[in-house]
Amino acid sequence: MKEKPFAITLDVGSSLANRTGAWRTERPRYVDRMPPCNQACPAGENIQQWLFHAESGDYESAWRQLMRDNPLPAVMGRVCYHPCETACNRVQVDNAVGINSIERFLGDEAIRRGWTVEAPSETSGKRVLVIGSGPAGLSAAYHLRLLGHEVTIREAQDRPGGMMRYGIPRYRLPREVLDAEIDRIMALGVTLELGTKVEDVLTAQAEGGFDAVFLAVGAGIGKRAYIPAGDSARVLDAVSLLGSMEGEGPPLLGRRVAVYGGGNTAMDAARTARRLGATDAVVVYRRTRDRMPAHDIEVEEALEEGVRMKWLSTIKHADEGRLTIERMELDETGFPQPTGEFEELQADSVVLALGQDSDLSLLRDVPELAVDHGMVQVADGLMTGRQGIFAGGDMVPAERTVTVAVGHGKKAARHIDAYLRGATYDPGAKHAPATFDLLNPWYYSDAPASVRPRLELARRVSTFDEVVQGLDESTALFEARRCMSCGNCFECDNCYGVCPDNAIRKLGPGKGFDIDLDYCKGCGLCAAECPCGAIEMVPEEDSGA
């Protein structure tokens, strides 16, 4: 090349000598924020992370990520009321990501493919007694086992699973799914002693030489409200009804069944009654639908199946074949008040679904242990007043769901583990929440949620076949890809693309990006156009550089 004309002709790319980073008053910084799904998950799942794996079709990695927090994905994918989806930011774009359906897909996929978890080769030598094999107990046992401890579960019933088996009807949770996931936990080397009711926890601990105890006896006793009833009136409780489906066989309910209560158990009872042949299943509830504790989806499915609802009603008297109902009115505080107006309701039986209590008889001789309103009081780390005795699940004050119980199990396991090592468990600081206003939702393609197929109605009212079907692989994949990855970089390259100064370096798959501060002018376009809110702008003087 000849000598170029002076000043007029320049060598390409020579502007690299001009470090425009000096212009900057703010700098972008990559951050991780707490996605609302993770934040809302009672089981503490890192939902976004397992969705991340699922998005690429790597279901096994997704499942393994899921299993780090929850040993029962196939169960949870059916029975969880998915507060994650309620919290999901995508609700404000179209519909929430079907996290629950993907979880189920992963759980089912794991069962189908026989994926297992390895127990640690080394053990701590510590022994933990878990009382109750419901979700809390199973979860605690699983996590404790993975932490290297020796675990024994004692279960009063003949089969493990607690309310998952004795409270949740088969049409919501097929038993082969439950069994498969319990078996996988047991395969880790957990000792399960069935039909073994612990009468006295301290004795059991001492005799068994257990270093710690996790109480997870649940709340399996149906509450009995006083209803004046004639001798021939047939009154039973929902827990017994649902429990009987697993053993002795269903009781005779008659063709007209009234269910008293407004919770999920009431819905389960009414829907079970329909399947047992009741032509008329009526839920009697003293408030209105919007005040019902039952989840919307449960109410909807019940209504679809022909369950009738009688709002603002209390049962004043039960006789053979009929009930006396008093109409209620809500006062200004929303509390139902009697009106003195009565009517009759034809009913061959009344099923009470008014809540459940825990059987705390095994704790009689533990003086340090506090009980309030029938619930065991625990500290932040789920330890009771008694050192080394922890409690979780339905028997402690919390929302009574499988998911909460699974979360308790995990949390207790971590605290028990720390306790056993003479330490305290520190979960670490949580990231700031990834709220919707931090996102740039424009970039998310329009993709309404996939709808899970449902069993045809005729079979729903006549069989206990599972109502809600799973997603097929492509639909699950689609659904996973609807995740907006709120608050965490998912390598969409948008920052790399929109920087007018080419000041973002792409570090390669899985490595994300960094800012070339030599050239970044601090315009903030990368942060503004980050779909998921994973970049923040910080004043230059505070950046500490």
Next chain:
Amino acid sequence: MTAAREVRFYQVGSFAAGNRLLGPELQSEQAHPGRSNALTCGHRACQGCGEALGARYALDAAQRAAGGKVIAVNATGCLEVFSTPYPETSWQLPWLHSLFGNAPAVAAGVAAALRAKGRTDVRVVGQGGDGGTVDIGLGCLSGMFERNDDVLYVCYDNEAYMNTGVQRSGATPPTTRTATTQAVGEVPGAPFGQGKSLPLIAMAHEIPYVATATVAGLRDLEAKVHRAMGMRGARYLHVLVPCPLGWGTASHDTVRIARLAEQTGLFPVFEATGGVVTDVTPIRRRVPVEEYLRPQKRYAHLFRPELRTDVIARLQRTADRNIARFGLLAQEEASS
């Protein structure tokens, strides 16, 4: 229904620059670690400059389409000044700046030379701002169109003479405050009924390809550059590039404002071949013009001291007319 749905959707893959799940061929050029960065770091454009962004988008795409063999000819203007102050240039491709009003002719000259030399592999892109394109360069551009010279001309439209301090151009929209259409007098800002649409003028030349795009639609822009580069003859791409300085917007809002221009209908995004509109980019989330106007200081006089609903309504009618004229809500209408 769901079973029939093809898994083609990769989270944000259709709108963001890239996505880890997409193959390289489905990523935008701007997502590629090996993109050419035709305009590289160290240029002196303002923070959040839409033109710097648009130029890199367009030229990187053109280079990709032409196997890197692109010569760019640049009109005088911000893009030229901020990229090549002696002794530094930010360009990484062969680049020539001649004058303000002659870029199309210079580009056509380069194309003529390449043709004479039989270099069909090397392609030419002419580029300039709206002033250099729709006003002072229009004669040369029209000549280039009319002769069907083998040049892709890209106009980066920021709707005023920004390089000289934000004076009105033929592309300045009505009511806009500029240094020569100030927000004073009975009709503050640029008057209604003046200005021109160069894409429509280009179409009247019946050249092979005319398209509009914005810096908010990276993939759309790149697709258009690729389509244009697949053709020979005179092609015209008009890219809306917000100017934080001239528009009085936050530097981080450049892409958002361009998006709003698109989503209001004020800036119709379409393509035309042989003088006929063949495709439009439909409005995805329609917004009233007020949402576009309000964040821009150049329209502040429409909101203070009093809300000029009359003027805003008039601008809304412009947007509505665009929507009707180009069928920007076509999908919605078809489905309703």
Next chain:
Amino acid sequence: MLKQTEGSRAVAETVAYCRPEVIAAYPISPQTHIVEELSRLVKSGALKPCEYVNVESEFAAMSMCIGASAAGARTYTATASQGLLYMVEALYNASGLGLPVVMTVANRAIGAPINIWNDHSDTMSQRDSGWIQLYARDNQEAADLHPQAFRLAEELSLPVMVCMDGFVLTHAWERIEVPEQAQVDAFLPPYDPRQVLDPDEPVSIGAMVGPDAFTEVRYLAHAKQMQALEAIPRVAEEFRQVFGRSSGGLVHPYACEDAETIIVALGSVFGTVCDVVDEMRENGVRIGALAITSFRPFPLEEVRAALGRARRVVVLERALAVGIGGIVSSNVRTALSGIQLAGHTVVAGLGGRPITKESLHRLFDDAVAGRLEQLTFLDLNTELVERELARMAKTRRSGPSAENILRDVGSNR
């Protein structure tokens, strides 16, 4: 090959033999015959590879040349008068970028009043544009200057204007030795650009240069023209060797050795001047003439050497620097600085007015006799302009002078 042809055609054919690769032109009288012939040669396939582009303006023509030249093509255009002015911005750009474009200017007056006839107002206005300006004395030289122009342009990376008088030369039919292709090929090597737009070796051409380097850039432009002072006679000599005739160079003194009075002129009028010189010499007048072929760069030393021993110098100007008078004169005076001699500026032949031998005789006689004022207008209708000046002095709304004068000229008939 010697042939009876039109000046424009001879130039066009010669240009074609120079193998230009891009020609962009816009028609304007009296340049049209040149570009018409070139367009025919390209379209017929006689000149290939070459792109002939019909542009929409002279501004576009020069702009296309800039692009084509920067892309490494040998590039040519032609224009005149208003067209030259319309491309002015691009002229400066081509020279500033150092692009070796060759352009023929068929010299013509500049309006208003509009006038299509010959003088040097157009190119003289561009004397500072950074282009080399060569003025042809006749059609043979007009043709011959083109291969030299390409040589110079490409060697120096500077654009070259070949100035030939409109109509007087462009439309004159005469016997002209048109070069052969082989001769031109032997004289003019293929274009090897100093800088070129090439994807394999990218550069940015046309940077913005601020106060820190602008002076140096301009100085270098000047230095290149100074280099041209050496190159022009060398190239002319090489041309003579290849083609066997003398054309071009910096200056052409005619009977200057012992001359007391020397007439300086550019372009086709030089032939007439020489004829008058011959006739006056026959009468014993010690008079000579000097043609300046290279007006830019201006050959100060050669002019000084040719004129320095004379007692008086008369510069025959084909253009008027309104407000001062002579353009060439100013340059000649610079060449003669420090030398005491009488200098006269004679503005002649504006807008195509014929410069007759009779008028020149009268003029030179006056000069030799010491009767010549410092600035005169040859064959000026003094009576007419006095009348108009009187009218203007009398009434502000005297109307446009051109109209008035035309009316007066009419009434004189």
